[in-house]
Each structure stands twice: as structure tokens, then as C-alpha cells.
Amino acid sequence: MSVLQGKKVLLGITAGIAAYKTASLVRLFIKSGAEVKVVMTPASKDFITPLTLSTLSKNPVHSTFYDQEDENELWNNHVELGLWADIMLIAPATANTLSKMTKGTCDNLLLATYLSAKCPVYFAPAMDLDMYKHPSTKKSLDSLQSFGNIMIPATSGELASGLVGEGRMAEPEDIVSFIESDIISKLPLKGKKLLLTAGPTYEAIDPVRFIGNHSSGKMGFEIAKAAATLGAEVFLVSGPSHQYVKHSLINRINVTSAQEMYDACHKHFKEVDIAVLSAAVADYRPKNVADQKIKKKDASLVIELEPTKDILKSLGAIKEEQLLIGFALETNDEVCNAKKKITSKNLDAIVLNSLRDKGAGFAGDTNKITIIGSDLKETTYPLKSKKEVAKDIINEIIKRLSNK
Numbered sequence: 125m126s127v128l129q130g131k132k133v134l135l136g137i138t139a140g141i142a143a144y145k146t147a148s149l150v151r152l153f154i155k156s157g158a159e160v161k162v163v164m165t166p167a168s169k170d171f172i173t174p175l176t177l178s179t180l181s182k183n184p185v186h187s188t189f190y191d192q193e194d195e196n197e198l199w200n201n202h203v204e205l206g207l208w209a210d211i212m213l214i215a216p217a218t219a220n221t222l223s224k225m226t227k228g229t230c231d232n233l234l235l236a237t238y239l240s241a242k243c244p245v246y247f248a249p250a251m252d253l254d255m256y257k258h259p260s261t262k263k264s265l266d267s268l269q270s271f272g273n274i275m276i277p278a279t280s281g282e283l284a285s286g287l288v289g290e291g292r293m294a295e296p297e298d299i300v301s302f303i304e305s306d307i308i309s310k311l312p313l314k315g316k317k318l319l320l321t322a323g324p325t326y327e328a329i330d331p332v333r334f335i336g337n338h339s340s341g342k343m344g345f346e347i348a349k350a351a352a353t354l355g356a357e358v359f360l361v362s363g364p365s366h367q368y369v370k371h372s373l374i375n376r377i378n379v380t381s382a383q384e385m386y387d388a389c390h391k392h393f394k395e396v397d398i399a400v401l402s403a404a405v406a407d408y409r410p411k412n413v414a415d416q417k418i419k420k421k422d423a424s425l426v427i428e429l430e431p432t433k434d435i436l437k438s439l440g441a442i443k444e445e446q447l448l449i450g451f452a453l454e455t456n457d458e459v460c461n462a463k464k465k466i467t468s469k470n471l472d473a474i475v476l477n478s479l480r481d482k483g484a485g486f487a488g489d490t491n492k493i494t495i496i497g498s499d500l501k502e503t504t505y506p507l508k509s510k511k512e513v514a515k516d517i518i519n520e521i522i523k524r525l526s527n528k
């Protein structure tokens with residue numbers, strides 16, 4: 125999955141011959157899962173039609189402050205466009221537009237939108253080699269980067285003039301890869317490894333029966349996705365769960381019993397920076413597992429249970445630099461019980477869910493949590509989707525990592 129998945133990309137097109145390549149650029153962004161809107165300078169329409177770009181982007185394309193052919197003459201709000209974008213890319217960026225951008229000139233919709241944008245702005249210069257070499261252009265490129273804009277350097281090759289040299293706009297595939305790599309390199313969990321447990325465990329009674337619980341694994345899987353989206357490599361140790369996840373940074377390790385989960389966690393714990401144990405691990409398992417299916421009898425059946433190993437506690441006992449976060453699912457004296465677990469399991473924080481809160485717990489798509497730190501400070505969040513709750517947990521982890 126591309127890091128551009130779900131991102132809002134605003135493409136600004138200026139009047140260079142390389143504008144014809146922006147059709148491919150829009151296609152590539154759409155293919156990577158981004159949403160695309162296009163603004164053009166009026167002169168760029170001589171190089172590629174707005175119809176091509178609106179068809180490919182599935183959004184209206186604007187080049188003026190209002191559309192003259194539109195009888196309602198609705199204002200094309202540059203501020204709204206600028207704020208809409210997660211990323212703005214100006215490609216091709218001509219010498220003229222680059223110079224205007226350095227000065228804050230805003231005599232067209234694209235420039236006004238650029239000045240309104242709060243998101244990262246990338247620009248891909250494109251011009252003839254002598255224009256590219258000119259000291260005034262070099263000055264524009266330097267100033268724009270000093271403002272925090274990100275340059276996607278022009279490449280060398282044959283130019284529209286027939287001359288050969290530096291000034292060709294980077295190829296659309298390279299522009300997209302450049303932006304993807306830049307985003308990845310700045311992700312807050314880039315280079316971090318996270319161990320995560322999720323779902324229930326099943327403890328065998330005989331070859332066909334087990335003791336389990338209703339955990340769906342949803343919360344843990346959402347945490348895995350949120351962490352991977354922000355650059356972490358995730359070891360997701362999952363008990364039996366129907367949840368599905370596909371991400372190049374998520375390594376799913378399927379286990380069934382508490383003992384298997386324990387073994388998988390201990391295998392990876394030493395190499396990780398963070399461990400979040402959200403699984404609903406069985407506290408007890410049958411002391412003896414029958415080899416054959418237990419036959420029905422008239423008398424009642426007693427199964428002797430023995431405690432499983434407490435995985436979280438065992439990691440708390442050996443933790444060094446790792447940030448260790450547990451979960452607590454409580455039905456009464458919630459905060460008090462959760463705080464006891466912080467101490468007894470040597471945790472950096474605990475995520476508390478109370479089954480008394482409507483919409484919290486195992487099966488649903490929502491959850492309501494309180495995060496309690498080792499300083500026993502509590503932060504309570506409102507009821508949210510599990511996806512949003514996962515983001516809150518990951519943001520809390522990022523904060524704690526930076527304070528470590």
C-alpha cells in the first residue's frame with residue numbers, strides 16, 4: 125500500500141511543455157490511492173486540456189478565480205483548495221511561476237492557492253537548460269527551499285528546444301516515488317519496531333474443543349495499521365481472528381494458545397522499541413488436554429484449569445529501553461484496577477476500557493478508552509471508532525517516545 129493512499133493531492137500545473145506529462149501524473153496518484161484536484165495557470169491550458177485532467181482526476185479543474193462559462197459565477201475558493209490539500213505539487217514549475225512564488229505574487233488562482241496552502245509543497249522545475257542555469261532561477265530555487273518547499277530536481281536530457289542538458293521535469297513515476305520516499309523518511313515512527321498482540325487465545329480441552337473468549341482482534345489490528353501508516357515495522361502476534369491486514373510493514377504471526385503467544389512475544393521483544401499487548405489472553409487453560417474427543421456421560425464434567433503465563437508481566441520483568449503498554453478490560457473499580465496493573469506488570473502506560481461504557485469492548489466497531497501513564501495521570505477520550513482510538517494510542521506512544 126502506498127503512503128499516498130487516502131492523501132489529498134493538489135496538483136498545480138504551469139505553462140511548460142512538460143505539462144503534457146501531468147495526465148500520467150494524475151493517473152499515478154489516483155492509482156496509488158490518492159484523491160487529486162488540479163489547478164492550472166491560464167496559459168498551461170495551451171499544453172493540456174482541463175477536460176483531460178478533470179476526467180482523470182474525477183474532479184473539476186480550475187484556472188481562474190471564477191468560471192466565466194458558469195452562469196452562477198461561483199468563486200473558486202483558493203483558501204479552501206489550499207487547506208483541502210495534504211500535499212501540493214507544482215509540476216511543471218516554470219521559471220516564471222518559481223520567480224513569482226518567491227516574491228509572493230498572486231496574480232492567478234494557482235499562485236493564490238500556493239500562498240494559502242499549509243501543507244508540504246513540492247515543486248518540479250521544468251525549463252530550457254540556459255533558463256535553468258540562470259542565476260535568477262538558481263536564486264528562486266534556493267529561496268523556495270529556504271521557505272520549506274521541497275524541490276524535485278530537474279533531470280538532464282533532451283529538451284523541447286532540441287538542446288541537451290539540465291532542465292527536464294522529472295518523469296511522473298520518479299516524481300511520485302520522490303514524494304513517497306520523502307513522506308516515509310519523515311514519518312514519526314520510521315525505524316521503530318513495534319510488538320503487538322491482538323485477538324483471543326484458544327486453550328484446548330480436547331482435539332475439538334477449547335476455552336476462548338469473544339475478542340475480535342479489531343482494536344489490535346487497527347493499532348497495527350495506525351503504527352505501520354506512521355512508519356513502524358510491526359510484529360503482529362494474533363490469536364485466532366477473522367481480521368485481515370495487508371501492509372508491507374506488518375508481519376503477522378498467527379498463534380492459537382497463550383503459550384504460543386508467550387513464545388512469539390519473547391522471540392521478538394528484545395529487538396523492538398515498543399510493545400503493546402492488546403490481546404485478550406486466557407488466564408487459565410485445562411491442566412490436561414485429552415488426546416481423544418471427550419465422550420458425553422451422564423455425570424457432570426469437571427475440567428481442572430491451571431493459570432497461563434502472564435505475557436505482559438513477563439515482558440515487564442525483562443524490559444530495558446522498550447516502551448511497554450498494556451490493556452485492561454474492567455467491569456468495576458476500573459481506574460483503581462488498571463493502576464494496580466501498571467505497578468504489578470511494570471508498564472509505561474495502560475489503556476483502560478470499561479465494559480460499563482456503552483460502545484466499548486470486544487465485538488463492536490467503537491471503543492472508549494482512558495490512558496493511564498506510569499505517573500498515574502489519566503487521559504480520557506470520548507467514544508470513537510476503533511480506527512480513531514488506534515490513532516490516539518499511537519499518538520500517545522509517539523509523545524512518550526519523544527519524552528524518553
Ligand code: CTP
Pocket residue numbers: 321382401402403404405406407432433434435436437449450451452453454465
Ligand atoms: N495479559 C497477558 N497475558 C495473560 C493475561 C493478560 O499478556 N496471561 C495482558 C493483556 O494482553 C492485557 C493485560 O495483560 O494487556 C491485562 O489483561 P486483563 O485480562 O485485563 O488483566 P489480567 O492481568 O488478566 O487480570 P484480571 O483478568 O484479573 O483483571
